[in-house]
Amino acid sequence: EVQLVESGGGLVQPGSSLKLSCVASGFTFSNYGMNWIRQAPKKGLEWIALIYYDSSNKYYADSVKGRFTISRDNSKNTLYLEMNSLRSEDTAMYYCAKLAGALDYWGQGVMVTVSS
């Protein structure tokens, strides 16, 4: 059974940093691209980052480029999202999702709240 479990969220102050993790199981993690998607409260879905299976390519939405970094450790079946210079508009539920022809499996999400 494919499982994606996010962690690392919480309440932080504007300007601070946070690192999210997504642990994968039930599939060969090193074979698939992975994404981070977020959803602000009562809003729609926003794709924010993609990393290729071998970390050879990384892409970001303009809203997070230069502040967020996606990475992965295939030996630990883990995807990361390092978030710096956090702003109130980064407040959202953050989901990791596997990419295989589509976003075929999603985690349960982790909440990040940026507030003073």
Next chain:
Amino acid sequence: DVVMTQTPVSLSVSLGNQASISCRSSQSLLHSDGNTYLSWYLQKPGQSPQLLIYLASNRFSGVSNRFSGSGSGTDFTLKISRVEPEDLGVYYCFQHTHLPLTFGSGTKLEIK
């Protein structure tokens, strides 16, 4: 960026009737590899989104055959036949032919 325009914003459907959602992209979603990377998702209340349709018209494993996707180029449709109570939620289209990847703004399906 490719803009994904979903209509309607909300939809109220009686149980057993059909629902149809449109998704139009500002550029063709036909990739140079011959695939059209358009997919549909349902986010039920309080849950993560779940994949329904991939490559515009292929049902994902375990998805009811009441769900069907069609379309090509820039014009796509999700049809839900014989709507059931568990179909309520917000439906999103998504493209990953072009970077940045983009979602439609969502269609909320309510049961009348």
